[in-house]
Structure formats: C-alpha cells, structure tokens
Amino acid sequence: MIEELFSFSFFQRAMLAGLLIALCAALLGVNLVLKRYSMLGDGLSHVGFGTLAVSAAAGIAPMAVAVPVVILAAFLLLRLQSSGRMKGDAAIALTSSSALAIGLIAASLSHGGNIDLHSYLFGSILAITKSDLWICVGLSIIVLALYTLSYHRIFAITFDDTFARATGLRAEVYNLLLALLTAVTVVVGMRMMGALLISSLLIFPCLTAMQVCKSYRGVVLCSAGVSICAFALGLVASFWWDTPAGATVVLANLSGFLLFYLAGHLRAQK
C-alpha cells in the first residue's frame, strides 16, 4: 500500500515539498512561539487567503501577488507590535478577520467561477505542481542557510532583545529577516495545508519540543525532528483513511504534543 503510494508522482511531490515546509516552519516557529508571536502565522495565512482569492477573482497569477502582500503584512504587524499603539494580538485578530472577509466577498462576487474556496481554506495535496516543489526546495535552502548562520544571533534577540541591541546587535534586521522568512513559508505552505491550518506547522513542533527539552538547541533540533515525523505520518495516514491531508497532519502534530506532554509530566514526577 505504502509502496504503491510513493509510486504516484503527485504524492512524491507533496511529500517532499511538505517535509521541507514542515522543517522550515518548525525552525521559524521556535522564535515566534518564544517571542509571543504565536498568532502571527495565523494572521499571515488569512492575509494570504484574502490575497489569493482577490487575485484569482481578478485573473492575476495568485502567487506573484500573495508573496509580496504577505511579506508587507508581516512587517506591518511586527511594527505595530513594537510601536505599542495597538496590542499585537488585537492587530492580528483584526487583520485575520478582515482579510478572510475580503477574500470571501471577492470569491462570491466572481460567482465562485474559477476559485476553489475549499482548497484555499483547507488545502489540497493535488495543489503541488512541479514549480511549487522547486519553490519549496529553494525556500528551504535559503531558510536553513540563513538560520544556521544567524543561529546565535537569533537566540540572542529572541531571549533578550534589549541586551542584544545594547551590545551592538542589529535586532531590527534579524526581526525583519524572521518575518520575511515566515511570510514566505506561510504562503508556500498554505497551498497544501490550507489557510486555516498552516499556522499549526509553525507552533505545534516548538510547543511539543518544549515539553521535554531544557536547552534552546535541544528545542530547535527536537522541533525540527518532530515536525518532519508528524508531517510524514500525517500525510501517509491521510491516504490510508482517506481524510484531508492538512487536517490529518495537524492531528499527527496534536498526538505528538500529547505524547511529549505526558512524557514531560512523568519525568517531572520522578
């Protein structure tokens, strides 16, 4: 059964692209969760949905519009968070629902003609084309390289922004870098996972790893591993049971979280 699955080229593409996105999302998610930006991914995916729906209704290539718009949204949301004029979580909630509403209205005005709402919202495994796969490969090489090279500095700005800036680190640059990489990961990943579920790839692995790991390095490595395993298991299971891929991956992540939570709990009692 599983061998048969891997013989389908669309399945191979989905698996490879998904694993790469899961890996990038897990690494970036550690910093989002620890900096209390957990909902940023959720806000960005809604903006991504709105943009995709509007550009599809207008007949423009969706990805070419979505990537810059979501990057812009990420910058603005982070700027709002640091300026203190509006609370970050309120800003994200406002943005999410507005973008979702705009997308739904755009879709209904175009009479649903060429827009597959269901696949935008909940993802589709068939959505991964050859060029999407190359985008995923390129993206993950960039994320992994930048992440590895700035590993120590990203730790410093995540743990203590003020200290990092006082010792001459250009914290804004690294915050913008993280926002940019997150935005691209969300847009690329939402095709498969769906706008409503992509943010789980960002936050679940880190929360899972934090249940058992004591060091930052441990959390980073563990969430990468957890994310890859959960995605592979979830995707195979979704074919097995004929369930939606995105939702099954989220449930695999949830199972992983519960398992690690229990393990952390048992270890604490010993």
Place this chain on the structure above:
Amino acid sequence: MNLITVTNLSMRYESRTIFSDLSFRVLEGDYLCVVGDNGSGKTTLIKGLLGLKQPLAGKIELTIDRNEIGYLPQKTAVQSDFPANVREVVASGVLNRLGLRPFLRAEERTTVQKNLQRLRINELQTQSFRALSGGQQQKVLLARALCAADRLLILDEPVTGLDPQAAAEFYRLVKELNQSGIAILMVSHDIRSAVRYANHILHLGQDSAYFDTTEHYRNSKYYQQSLGV
C-alpha cells in the same frame, strides 16, 4: 579617567520630558548608584547611555567603546518560560566579539567558562535557566554582561524581586567585581543599600537631580526626604 561624561542632558519618555539639564560622570573604578522614584527616568537614562534612545538635548560622551559596557537589563516576561540552559544564556554575551563570524571560537568559549567560574555558577551550566531561583538567574545574567564587557557594568534594578539573602549576596558579588577594577553603574530602588555600597549617588527627583559622593549625599535633603517618606 572619565568613562562617561554627561553634560546638560535632557531626555523624554513617550512625549513627556522626564529630566533636563542633567550632568554627572562615571570615573574608572567608580561605583555609582542611580536612585529616584518610579517614573523619574532612571531606565530612560540608561537607554540613553547605551545608545538605545536619542537624547533631546545635551551630550553623552563615552571615552570607552560601547562594546566595553556590560549591561544587565530588567527581566522580561519572555524569559520566565524560555527553554535555554545557563551556558547558552551566558554565551550570548560574547556575540559582540564575533564581528561577522557566525560561530564562537575557542577563545570566546574560554571567556564564557571564565565568567561562569568568576561568578561561581559553572556547576549550573547545563541546567535550565527558567528553573533557577531568582538570585541564580541574576548571577547568570551578570555573567553574560561580563562576557560582553569588563570595564563598566550597567545594572538596571538587579535585586528587584530577590529575597533579602539573595539580594545581599548579589550586592557582595557586585562589590567584589568593583574591587577588581570594574566600574559599576547601578539603578536601584533600595536607597539604604545604595549608600552602603556606592561611592557616588545620582538622585533623580521630580524636577531636579542631585549628583555627588555618597558622603555628601547622606547629608543632603534628597536623602533625608527619601528616608522620611
């Protein structure tokens, strides 16, 4: 030698001017405590000294490089459940010595170990930062500040939230560092400990400031008033 000379400095917090015409200096080997009520601008002053905030008017002259200043900021909410071990936290203090290199070299790792030993926390290095007591956490952050610099330490309310015993131990440790030649600039709420340990006091009042030696400060109306309240 003057490490920091501040002349006629004015700074604002949000849109309010919180102090103006402030002048003081920090000498090599000094122990200066900055005291004053909440909202008198102590933390803003420190951000100005560190170059994180621009002054409204006046001058801040540093005869040492900003990279030679170690800083212990106030604790943030993020740190209370952050998964990191002690060594990782202390190692983030040497990043300003890396230049463009992405990773630590052997000599920077030695600096980390040296400062862990100096504050007698080397046996804690693989322990989780969030699981430590408040006093131990402050020692770890002090070690990180020492990694960043060893001529001047700026400490922002380092004993807030510590129990009396841990606070006393922290003060002793800072005094030790001061006696080994490091200048200290400490923001504090605790005026009694300030006059006990520091040799200079800067008192930020509502509309005026006082800067002099601790001895003179003891006889000033600023000290009398703040003890009287």
